[in-house]
Amino acid sequence: MKRILVTGGAGFIGSNFVRHMVTKYPDYTMINIDALTYAGNLENLKAIKNNSNYLFVKADIRDRVKMDEIFSGHDVDVVVNFAAESHVDRSIVEPEVFLTTNILGTQVLLDTAKKHWSVCPNDKYCREYKPGVKYLQISTDEVYGALGKTGMFVETMPLLPNSPYSAAKASADLIVRAYHETFGIPVNITRCSNNYGPFQFPEKLIPLMINNCLKEKDLPVYGDGMQVRDWLHVADHCTAIDIVLHTGVDGEIYNIGGNNEKTNIDIVKLIIQTLGKSETLIKYVRDRPGHDRRYAIDNTKITTQLGWVPAYTFKQGMKETIEWYLSQADWVENIVSGDYMEYYDKMYV
Ligand code: NAD
Ligand code: TYD
Numbered sequence: 001m002k003r004i005l006v007t008g009g010a011g012f013i014g015s016n017f018v019r020h021m022v023t024k025y026p027d028y029t030m031i032n033i034d035a036l037t038y039a040g041n042l043e044n045l046k047a048i049k050n051n052s053n054y055l056f057v058k059a060d061i062r063d064r065v066k067m068d069e070i071f072s073g074h075d076v077d078v079v080v081n082f083a084a085e086s087h088v089d090r091s092i093v094e095p096e097v098f099l100t101t102n103i104l105g106t107q108v109l110l111d112t113a114k115k116h117w118s119v120c121p122n123d124k125y126c127r128e129y130k131p132g133v134k135y136l137q138i139s140t141d142e143v144y145g146a147l148g149k150t151g152m153f154v155e156t157m158p159l160l161p162n163s164p165y166s167a168a169k170a171s172a173d174l175i176v177r178a179y180h181e182t183f184g185i186p187v188n189i190t191r192c193s194n195n196y197g198p199f200q201f202p203e204k205l206i207p208l209m210i211n212n213c214l215k216e217k218d219l220p221v222y223g224d225g226m227q228v229r230d231w232l233h234v235a236d237h238c239t240a241i242d243i244v245l246h247t248g249v250d251g252e253i254y255n256i257g258g259n260n261e262k263t264n265i266d267i268v269k270l271i272i273q274t275l276g277k278s279e280t281l282i283k284y285v286r287d288r289p290g291h292d293r294r295y296a297i298d299n300t301k302i303t304t305q306l307g308w309v310p311a312y313t314f315k316q317g318m319k320e321t322i323e324w325y326l327s328q329a330d331w332v333e334n335i336v337s338g339d340y341m342e343y344y345d346k347m348y349v
Contacts, residue, residue, distance in 0.1 A: 003029045004245075005076040007061050007109065008083030010034035012200045013138070013234055015044035017080070020238040022048045029053050031074050035060040038339055039086065043331060044199045061105035067112040078245065079113055080136045081106060084172075087203055088142075088165045089347060092289055095164035102168035103175065110135060110179045117185070127184030136245055137176045137189045141230070141257065142166035144191075146292035154298045155191070155253045162290045173253075180251050188248040190241060193257040193297045197234035197317065198324040202332060203343065205229075205264060206318075209271045210325045211332055213281060219272070220348050223287030225265030228294040232258045233312035233321075243308045257297025258310040274322050285348070 004021065008014040009032030022030050034040045036058055048054050055074075059066045061083045070076065083105060085091065085098045117133040120126035144153040145160030159174070161167040173189050180187045196206045209219050240256040248254060265282075272279055302308045325332060336344075 002027070003031065003074055003076050004078040004080060005031045005033065005070065005074070007033050007079070007081045008040070010036060010040035010042055010044060010056075011082060011086070012039070012044075012204075013195055013237060014082035015041075015199055016197065016234045017082070017238045017241060018045060018054070019048055020235070020242065022051050022054045024242070026053055029055065029074070031055050031057065031070070031076065033057045033059040033061070033070060034083065037085075038343075039201050041199075041201075041335070043334065061109055062100060064108050064112070067108055068115070071112050071116040076113075076116065077130065077133045078136070079109055079134075080138065080241065080245070081109055082138045084138075084169065085165065088163045089203070089288065090343075091163055091165035091168070093346075095168075098164050098168040099171075102165075103171045106137065106172040107175055110176065110185065114179065114183055114185055118183075129184070129186060133186060134245065134248075134250075135176070135179075135185055135187045136241070136248075137172065137187065138241070139173050139189050139191045140166065140169050141191050141193045141255065141295050141297050142292065143170040143173055144295075147294040147296055149294070152296045152298035153191070153255060155255055155301055162292055186250040188244050188250070189253040190244055191253065191255050191297075192237050192240070193230035193232050193295060195234045195237050196231055197321050198328075199331075200234070202335060202340070206267065206271070206321065207325060207332075209268050210275070210322055211336065213271055213275050213277050214326075216277065216281065218283040218348075219268055219281045220283055220285045221265060221268055222285060222291060225268065225284065226263050227291060228261050228263055228296070230257045230296045231260050231262055231267075231314060232256065232310060233317035236310035236312055239311070240302060240308045243306050244302070247306050249305075254302045254306070255297045255299055256302060256308075257299045258312070259297075259299065260314050261294075261296050262314070270318060271322065274318070
């Protein structure tokens, strides 16, 4: 495995993954393609941008001609597809781009991989591919829908997505599965729980609350704040993806999560306490439409079959994350000084 195409590598998880791989595997070439939407930020890759095993190309995964050129030009043998529209609240207001990027973009990548990796591309019955190739789809636990007070998501559960975002991600998962079943492309799908950590765009719960708290702005908690998410540090997500890439069994789906369920209100209170602010900043606002009540990941498959274990405790991960945002005021300011304020006013004011 030598030439890895990472899509969406200028976003939150993608950039953490690219930095992890470029540093850990000097003999691999990492080709990062990203359309640089509002969520893509090349600042996230400053630390490795001059490494000889790293390359950035601005490109949209929906662009077939460009994808074909990239596969030809770089002899890609692995794809890790992070590129997506990723924010539920935005998907409620503007669903269409979620469908085109998350679903059709995935199909374009699969078609391109099939064309370049097949040993007999003109034979529709052919299921043989060059050795060592793999397509990895980065998916989410949100495809399973919402849980009640008990139970956990397992890989065999039916997909019952509730938001346009999660419906688009679920659709992409099904297309990936279909290309494996019909054409035999070697694939894996990973479904991770909510991530937190450095470089997360401040529209998501944890960085939004840190940023608002620092500025003593209202902390907008949706509904009663008792929704539960199963939080995982982004570095642990990256090590899980690394393990699936190297040892995942073709065609298999792996849930990724660290058994770390928290209510939203508890997280907001933890941030307030850590930053020494007052709980009077909390503002309960109208609930998100279709808001999933609880997510919880059963990680038995990846831990027992592939030996992955998360390294971070939530306490340590949150401490480091809050410290990171405190030390990166410029990074945050560059983001919130652009289109972000327009988005924020539309959503919250
Ligand atoms: P993000 O929004 O921070 O990053 C997405 C990246 O994709 C951005 O850099 C953006 O510019 C790029 N992109 C968007 N449309 C594109 C297109 N058409 N062509 C090329 N690039 C495009 O998202 P994230 O939080 O880093 O999530 C990455 C992936 O992980 C997504 O697929 C998401 O569904 C999945 N995921 C996220 C979480 C989480 O908690 N954030 C949890 C589980 C799974
Ligand atoms: P988010 O970070 O958007 O991730 P997801 O919706 O993909 O789980 O939100 C995490 C939880 O926090 C979710 O239950 C919605 C809630 N939330 C708020 O209460 N207020 C906010 O301003 C945001 C952005 C999220």
